Amino acid sequence: MxxxxxxxxxSADGVDAVLADFQGRPEAPRWRLVSEASCAYPRELRARLLAxxxxxxTQAGVLLELSEAITELQAQTAKACDPEQSAELVGCHGQTIWHRPPGKGAGGVPRRGSSWQMLQGPLLAAMLHRPVVHDFRAADLALGGQGAPLVPMADAALMGRIDGWRALLNLGGIANLTLIPPRRGPERRQPVLGWDCGPANSLIDLAMSRFSDGRDQFDREGAIAAQGHAEEGVIERWLQxxxxxLSPPKSTGRELFGQDDLTRRLHDLSHCSAEDQIATLTSFTAAVVAQDLLHLRTRGRSLPVEMVVAGGGSRNPTLMRQLNTRCRGLRVRLSDDLNLPSQSREALVFALLAWWHACRHPGNAPAVTGAERTCVLGLCADPP
Incomplete structure (x- = not known):
């Protein structure tokens, strides 16, 4: 299909699209990437989204207009990727506006998780004249799960296994890890693992925008961070x-690592230059990932032998150097080296999740999200 x-x-920097063919068994598909495209959010729209x-x-009318604008850009990107309308099905994640993992509310009363991915699914189906699978997190949340991350099972299906544990690190706004068991040996029957580590590009991007009065939305090629020196004492304190x-399952987003969090961290770095502050935030991202990997050992789990890195942060050489330095003994490589484009990997994941929906194949992993059981993910909107 x-x-x-x-x-x-x-990161809310835009929409990525892929067109892919899937064949064979859902758990081990044969897949081929046909085309890909990206469309950036207009600056004003991105600023409204981040706010x-x-x-x-925000007034309800403004939220309605925002959801329409998001849906229209999704449709624009889809048409750029598949101008001949050859796809039979569309999988769309939407734009995360707020994510609330399960926890405790007032008085310590348990509270279910909830998550909002802004999109008008039926409108997108009408604009593309094809069924659209969307709202992928809802079923997992209804079963008591975190609703995120949803990529680990898809990562395992797309990448396959090696002789040891393999990690896939996505560096988007948030850093999340997938751990894939080895293909042979006593641990081959272990479940796929995954969780959100913490901030990746979110704090760096917000700091760059603040320091440049909105002119720079990110640290291009890590150039500013490369000019500074990280405050290791501050990083060690933040890591506590x-x-x-927290032990997995765990998930997070801008509601925890957003502007307020950045303000607090920059206050801790008020004695530093702007370059040192960006360097510290960049090193912090790598340190969070390295600490999570070390926690595996203290919990009696095996460490991965390689880590494949994808997402926008993989194009930041300073961040990649920090990962190599802080994750010693681990082979760090780019997902592009495995013919899995780092920029469009997550779009490919949601194409696969949509195909799984059509196959009625479960897409979540209780070991990752904490849900009661596996389930088919997504709701399907047919074109009117």
């Missing part, structure tokens, strides 16, 4: 914060 996948991540995603009070000590 030919499927179109659409993804707009926590809403960080809790800025509650989220970074």
């Amino acid at each position: 030919r499927v179109l996948g659409l993804m707009s991540g926590t 809403v995603a960080q809790g800025e009070p 914060e509650a989220y970074f000590q």
Whole structure:
């Protein structure tokens, strides 16, 4: 089946699309990437998205217009990727506006998780004249799960296994890890694991925008971070914060690592130059990942032998150097080396999840999200 996948991540920099063919068994598909495309969010739209995603009070009418604009850009990107409309099905993640993992509410009463991916699914189906699978997190959340991350099972199906544990690190707005068991040996029957580590590009991008009065949206090629020196004492203190000590399952987003969090961290770095502050935030991202890998050992789990890196942060040479330095003994490589494009990997994941929906194949992993059981993910909107 030919499927179109659409993804707009926590960084809210735009929409990525892939067109892919899937054949064979759902758990071990044969797949081929046909085409890919990306469309950036207009600057004003991105600014509105980020403000809403960080809790800025917003009128209902504005939210409605925002959802329409998001849907229209998704359709534009889909048409750029598949101008001949050859896809039979579309999988679209939508734009995450707010994510609330399961936890405890007022008085310590348990509270279910909830997550909002802004999209008008039926409208997108009408614009593309094809069925659209969307709202992928809802079923897992309804079963008591985190609803995220959803990529680990798809990562395992797309990448396959090696002789040891393999890690896949996605560096979007948030850093998340997938751990794939070895193909042979006593641990081959272990479940796929995964979780959100913490901030990746979110704090770096927000800091760059703040320092440049909005002119620079990210640290291009890590150039600013490369000019500074990281404050290791501050990083060590940050690593002791509650989220970074949690055991999986765990998930997060801009509601925790957004503007307010950046303000607090920059206050800790007020004695530093802008270059040192960006260097510290960049090193912090790598340190969070390295600490999570070390926690595997203390929990009696095997460490991965290689880590494949994807997402926008993989194009930041300073961040990649920090990962290599802090994750010693681990082979660090780019997903592009495995013919899995780093920019469009998550769009490919949601194409696969849509295909799994059509096959009625479960897409979540209780070991990752904490859900009661596996389930088919997504809701399907047919074109009117």
